[in-house]
Amino acid sequence: MDLDALLLHYFxxxxxDALDEAAIEDGRQRVAIAFGTxxxxxxxxxxxxxxxxxxxxxxxxxxxKDAKDxxxxxxxxxxxxxxxxx
Numbered sequence: 195m196d197l198d199a200l201l202l203h204y205f206x207x208x209x210x211d212a213l214d215e216a217a218i219e220d221g222r223q224r225v226a227i228a229f230g231t232x233x234x235x236x237x238x239x240x241x242x243x244x245x246x247x248x249x250x251x252x253x254x255x256x257x258x259k260d261a262k263d264x265x266x267x268x269x270x271x272x273x274x275x276x277x278x279x280x
Contacts, residue, residue, distance in 0.1 A: 195240035204228070204244075222250050235263055242267060246274065 198208040205213060205221035213221070225248070229241040242258075245251035246267075254267035 195237060197244075200225075200240070200244055218248075222248050226250065229257075235260065239263060239266065243270060246271060 201208040201210065204224045205217065207213065210218060222245070225241055225244055229238060229245060232238040232241060238258075242251050251257065251267075251271075254264045254271065258264040258267055
């Protein structure tokens with residue numbers, strides 16, 4: 195999934211800085227609903243990453259039943275935390 199396409203689809207823009215907090219929260223809710231209903235593991239993982247970037251992702255152990263997906267999410271979250279420290 196393309197990040198710009200996801201942002202356009204769920205937020206109506208690819209520039210989140212142009213949105214007020216209410217519009218961002220509305221978009222977050224749409225992404226969360228899509229994440230909860232998506233069955234394709236690749237698309238679901240992409241939506242989880244977007245939620246993670248927005249600070250709204252569920253914990254990997256709750257979000258993913260599949261051990262490989264859960265491990266990938268844990269690894270991504272670990273790497274993202276390391277990047278934030280820089």
